[in-house]
Amino acid sequence: MPVGLNPDEHELLARIAYRSYVDARTQEQIAEEFALSRPKVGRLLERARATGVVDIHIDTPRGLDLDLEDRLAEAFGLRHAIVAPAAEGAAEQRTLVGRSAARYLERRLTDGVRVAVGHGRDLAALAGAFRGPAATGCVFVSAMGGSPLVDAPTNPNEIARALADASDGTAHSLYAPAYVADGQVRDQLRQQDAVGRVFDLAAEAALALVGIGGTDDGCTMVRSGCLSAAEIARLRARGAVGDVLGTYVDASGRAITAPHLERVMALSLEELRRIPAVVAVACGPEKPLAILGVLRAGIVDALVVDEPNARAVLELVVTDRAEGS
Amino acid sequence: MPVGLNPDEHELLARIAYRSYVDARTQEQIAEEFALSRPKVGRLLERARATGVVDIHIDTPRGLDLDLEDRLAEAFGLRHAIVAPAAEGAAEQRTLVGRSAARYLERRLTDGVRVAVGHGRDLAALAGAFRGPAATGCVFVSAMGGSPLVDAPTNPNEIARALADASDGTAHSLYAPAYVADGQVRDQLRQQDAVGRVFDLAAEAALALVGIGGTDDGCTMVRSGCLSAAEIARLRARGAVGDVLGTYVDASGRAITAPHLERVMALSLEELRRIPAVVAVACGPEKPLAILGVLRAGIVDALVVDEPNARAVLELVVTDRAEGS
DNA sequence: CCGACACCTGAGCATCCGCTCACCACTGAG
DNA sequence: CTCAGTGGTGAGCGGATGCTCAGGTGTCGG
Numbered sequence: 001m002p003v004g005l006n007p008d009e010h011e012l013l014a015r016i017a018y019r020s021y022v023d024a025r026t027q028e029q030i031a032e033e034f035a036l037s038r039p040k041v042g043r044l045l046e047r048a049r050a051t052g053v054v055d056i057h058i059d060t061p062r063g064l065d066l067d068l069e070d071r072l073a074e075a076f077g078l079r080h081a082i083v084a085p086a087a088e089g090a091a092e093q094r095t096l097v098g099r100s101a102a103r104y105l106e107r108r109l110t111d112g113v114r115v116a117v118g119h120g121r122d123l124a125a126l127a128g129a130f131r132g133p134a135a136t137g138c139v140f141v142s143a144m145g146g147s148p149l150v151d152a153p154t155n156p157n158e159i160a161r162a163l164a165d166a167s168d169g170t171a172h173s174l175y176a177p178a179y180v181a182d183g184q185v186r187d188q189l190r191q192q193d194a195v196g197r198v199f200d201l202a203a204e205a206a207l208a209l210v211g212i213g214g215t216d217d218g219c220t221m222v223r224s225g226c227l228s229a230a231e232i233a234r235l236r237a238r239g240a241v242g243d244v245l246g247t248y249v250d251a252s253g254r255a256i257t258a259p260h261l262e263r264v265m266a267l268s269l270e271e272l273r274r275i276p277a278v279v280a281v282a283c284g285p286e287k288p289l290a291i292l293g294v295l296r297a298g299i300v301d302a303l304v305v306d307e308p309n310a311r312a313v314l315e316l317v318v319t320d321r322a323e324g325s
Numbered sequence: 326m327p328v329g330l331n332p333d334e335h336e337l338l339a340r341i342a343y344r345s346y347v348d349a350r351t352q353e354q355i356a357e358e359f360a361l362s363r364p365k366v367g368r369l370l371e372r373a374r375a376t377g378v379v380d381i382h383i384d385t386p387r388g389l390d391l392d393l394e395d396r397l398a399e400a401f402g403l404r405h406a407i408v409a410p411a412a413e414g415a416a417e418q419r420t421l422v423g424r425s426a427a428r429y430l431e432r433r434l435t436d437g438v439r440v441a442v443g444h445g446r447d448l449a450a451l452a453g454a455f456r457g458p459a460a461t462g463c464v465f466v467s468a469m470g471g472s473p474l475v476d477a478p479t480n481p482n483e484i485a486r487a488l489a490d491a492s493d494g495t496a497h498s499l500y501a502p503a504y505v506a507d508g509q510v511r512d513q514l515r516q517q518d519a520v521g522r523v524f525d526l527a528a529e530a531a532l533a534l535v536g537i538g539g540t541d542d543g544c545t546m547v548r549s550g551c552l553s554a555a556e557i558a559r560l561r562a563r564g565a566v567g568d569v570l571g572t573y574v575d576a577s578g579r580a581i582t583a584p585h586l587e588r589v590m591a592l593s594l595e596e597l598r599r600i601p602a603v604v605a606v607a608c609g610p611e612k613p614l615a616i617l618g619v620l621r622a623g624i625v626d627a628l629v630v631d632e633p634n635a636r637a638v639l640e641l642v643v644t645d646r647a648e649g650s
Numbered sequence: 651c652c653g654a655c656a657c658c659t660g661a662g663c664a665t666c667c668g669c670t671c672a673c674c675a676c677t678g679a680g
Numbered sequence: 681c682t683c684a685g686t687g688g689t690g691a692g693c694g695g696a697t698g699c700t701c702a703g704g705t706g707t708c709g710g
Contacts (some may be wrong), residue, residue, distance in 0.1 A: 007386060008428060010386050011386050011389060011428075014383055014384065014385045014386060014389060014391070015391065017383045018360075018385075019385055021381045021383065022383070022391070022392075023395070026695085026696060026697090027696075027697070028695095028696075031616065033405070034432060035432055035433060035435065037659075037660055037661095038660085038696095039659075039660060039661085039697095039698085039699095040659075040660080041700065042697070044696090045658095048383075052384065053383065053384050054382075054383055054384075055381070055382045055383070055384060056346045056347075056379065056380070056381050056382075057378065057379075057381075057382060058339055058342045058343055058346065058347070058378065058379055059339065059378050059379075059380060060339045060343075060382075061332060061335050062341060064336060064339060066339070066343045066347070067342065070348070080358070081690090103333060103336075107360055108360060108361060119671095129337075161535050207625065237589045284464045293673095351665085351666065351667090352666075352667070353665095353666075353667095362689070362690055362691095363666095363667085363690085364668085364669095364689075364690060364691085365688095365689075365690080367667070367668065368688090368689095371668090521674095
């Protein structure tokens with residue numbers, strides 16, 4: 001199997017590797033046995049690994065592609081990238097992503113951490129799969145208003161509540177709609193003590209948990225009635241590819257300011273950027289561009305996605321680069 | 326593949342193993358990434374190895390069985406056991422054993438080491454495959470007399486000469502026959518300066534190189550005319566299974582003293598025992614019992630054999646033990 | 651034949667790793 | 681409910697490992 005190695009060398013490498021890996025001898029002992037210097041044994045072992053005489057195989061659970069995760073993390077400077085295995089149906093896919101995200105969040109939480117919580121079906125899936133982590137006393141705060149038009153479990157309040165219940169923590173609900181008529185109403189609302197205080201709590205969270213929304217007509221923002229089909233179309237026309245907490249970005253990660261932005265009742269991109277760690281969750285076939293845009297906005301610290309999206313996003317980066325920036 | 330492991334645990338082990346083995350991260354870095362303590366990561370890695378999540382495979386050259394070598398070394402308390410791959414014909418087998426022995430000796434020699442040299446076709450094969458080792462100034466001394474009846478290359482003098490030439494060392498020949506008429510002649514010869522000095526040199530060697538002879542009618546001692554067919558038959562009747570430098574042993578490793586012993590012009594078993602390291606080489610289908618006996622004599626430090634002999638000898642130990650000793 | 655270059659080698663050192671040992675949470679029996 | 685037993689956890693330490701660097705050796709071109 002190993003090429004470019006003469007038989008004697010191959011044999012020596014195999015012998016030394018055997019002592020090291022099978023018999024668990026120290027390099028010093030091996031050096032003694034083969035009448036070599038200790039560093040020499042170290043180099044031979046390194047060489048055995050490099051030439052494939054020693055083959056280390058990791059039995060990865062079915063569907064888990066760690067290399068893909070690394071490339072994703074590398075491409076966007078993420079601290080963590082979690083890729084959930086591909087699944088057949090949309091619902092199954094969301095379940096898998098939710099589960100992966102839940103496991104990740106459980107590992108990541110430490111005692112008393114405050115978490116700002118966004119909305120969407122992907123976060124709802126996370127909450128559904130969330131089991132008690134080792135950490136206790138975590139505080140989950142809505143980072144966005146709610147909407148009565150969609151399934152309750154996808155609203156931030158419900159998600160925060162579910163997370164708090166599962167982890168023996170506390171939840172802070174935001175009693176405000178996600179979208180209001182105009183900027184003036186929003187500002188008034190935010191001045192309300194019950195609303196403003198929750199926003200302040202969210203803005204100072206140590207961790208934010210957000211979904212990544214698309215700009216198709218079936219996206220959460222439209223389904224929840226925050227935006228009309230005409231409004232989302234206008235956003236698309238302005239280059240919007242996706243949103244985080246109601247703030248839309250274009251494919252290069254720049255926020256689209258006009259004119260809906262002031263009506264959103266949620267943490268802004270700038271507030272999000274000040275939160276030390278932002279965990280984004282996304283899945284679904286309509287999301288690649290949205291994920292690309294949000295990742296390029298540079299606010300995301302960790303990403304949980306399904307495998308098709310992961311591949312698609314990396315593909316987009318490559319084609320983008322090929323076209324020149 | 327790994328059993329008794331729940332999926333989440335499997336995934337975690339795979340992730341950690343990937344970081345450790347593929348990305349070559351330190352346990353500290355991994356601990357940081359997964360929010361675990363450093364020792365915990367170490368234990369998980371150990372667990373990953375134990376459960377087979379991490380599978381380390383060593384690509385051994387075809388025919389090399391390192392486990393067999395270990396069992397052989399273990400069974401007889403050898404410092405080294407080298408097993409050459411099995412081959413079809415007797416000549417091919419001897420070539421392979423000779424090559425393995427040569428490589429081994431090359432590694433083992435250090436500058437200026439004095440080596441006592443025996444006789445036989447196996448050692449001749451070693452000499453034929455011997456290339457210059459790193460060591461220089463080695464001294465090769467015949468530890469046994471010669472015989473004009475067999476191929477010259479199997480005599481100690483020739484072997485010592487070949488080894489010396491190939492390694493830029495010196496050879497000391499023993500100008501005496503391997504077998505003489507009776508003990509009196511032997512003693513007289515050993516008192517000759519030219520003979521006695523070489524014996525003394527050999528007896529104080531740091532390393533001895535010997536073949537293991539059988540007790541069949543075609544063994545080297547008979548072929549070389551040292552013993553007649555009748556004599557070897559008498560030795561067999563006394564329990565002899567093999568010889569080292571003309572000294573025969575039985576299956577439990579005891580030397581057969583009567584009556585040929587005093588006629589041998591070679592280092593005795595006791596002299597051999599005083600040499601710090603004795604390397605024995607053996608091959609051929611008639612040898613298993615001979616090897617067993619010689620190994621049990623407790624003089625051998627390192628053994629080079631063909632694979633069939635290695636297996637046969639281990640088999641003999643097992644059956645012996647089963648029958649009770 | 652000689653000099654320059656590259657490669658390999660082994661010493662020394664900072665870091666990393668595995669082991670031991672208290673300590674703690676959980677469990678099951680009294 | 682209490683308490684001994686058990687399994688797991690992280691601190692601390694000594695040995696093991698990987699890295700850097702100076703020195704030496706082989707090789708190739710001049």
